[in-house]
Amino acid sequence: MHILVTNDDGVHAPGLLALVQAMQGLGDVTVFAPDRNWSASGHTKTLGRPLRVDEVQLADGTPALATDGAPSDCVSLALLGLIKPVDLVVTGINPHANIGSDITYSGTVTSAMEAVIGGVPGLAFSLETPLDLAEADYSSAGEIARRVAEKAIAEGLPKDTLLSTNIPYLPLDEIKGFRITRLGERIYLDELVSREDPFGRPYYWIGGKHPTGELIPDTDFGAISEGFVSITPIQMDMTAYSEMKRLQNWVW
Structure with missing residues (x-):
């Protein structure tokens, strides 16, 4: 078993180190991550340079490899032959949860998507760290990641399916268990912040409060809010099959 460990927070992020240490013992581990923070980078592939x-x-x-490319570039380069063949890709541990629509922004989750596109199982791990915490403790999250990876290795995953695991920020003995969940409804509180530079030219930030979500028990956000580990299977086929018949009845 050859495991590739990557992330979107940069090769020196503490969450990556915790994930690497958690994977050691499950197989041969190669670390290949971006040389800087790529949070909220989405699914990026670098082709123009x-x-x-x-x-x-x-x-x-x-030892680790670092690239000036995006998180998904790390996976792509690895699967294209930069390192020996990979059996499993694990990404994280992200310092904040990736729930609901976050998965489209998250370099953590989209790295696992890149693995699945390349025909390799992908596992993404995120920890719901409190915003006011200066330094996170990843020990519980690392143990959870090891358990999920062990189970995924033993049981296997369907083709074109990845697992997104969100972990509450609790001591291991206070985590209530595991829930298999669906994607929840993320509530974004973004605001447009407009400023002027010293030359009077406008510039903009996407600001606002930290997003929240709907507290529904069978969702990712609901589970971690209640102290459970949330495991959401995500399939790459995003076709809205229920809508196909209606669109076929349109007069084209």
Whole structure:
């Protein structure tokens, strides 16, 4: 079993180190991550410029590869042959939850999507860290990630399906268990922030409060809000099959 570990927060992010340490013992581990933070980068593939890859070390001395490309570039380069064949791709541990529509923005989840596109199972891990916490403790999340990866290796995943795991920020003995969930309804509280630079030219930020979600028990947001680990199977086929018949009745 050869496991590729990547993320979207950069190769030196503490969540990546926790995930690497959690995967050791499950197989051979290769670390390949962006050289900087790519949070909310979405599913990006770099085609218009060359990509650089450097050898680096994590804080515990683990060797790693870092690229100036996007998170999904790490997976793409690996599966195209930059490293030996990969059996499983795990991504994270993201310091904040990726629920509902977040999965379309998240470099963590879209890296797992890139794995599935390449024919390799993908697991994405995210931790709902409190916003006012200066330094997160990833020990519980690392143990959860190991358990999920062990189960996925043993049981297998269907073709074109990945698992997005969201973990509540709790000590391991306070986590209530696991729930298999659907994507919830993410509520975004974005605001347009307009400023002027010293030359009087306008510039803009997408600001606002941290997003929230609807507290429905069978959803990802509902589960982690109640102290459960949320595991959501995500399929790459996003076709709205229920809408196809209606569209076929339109007069084209």
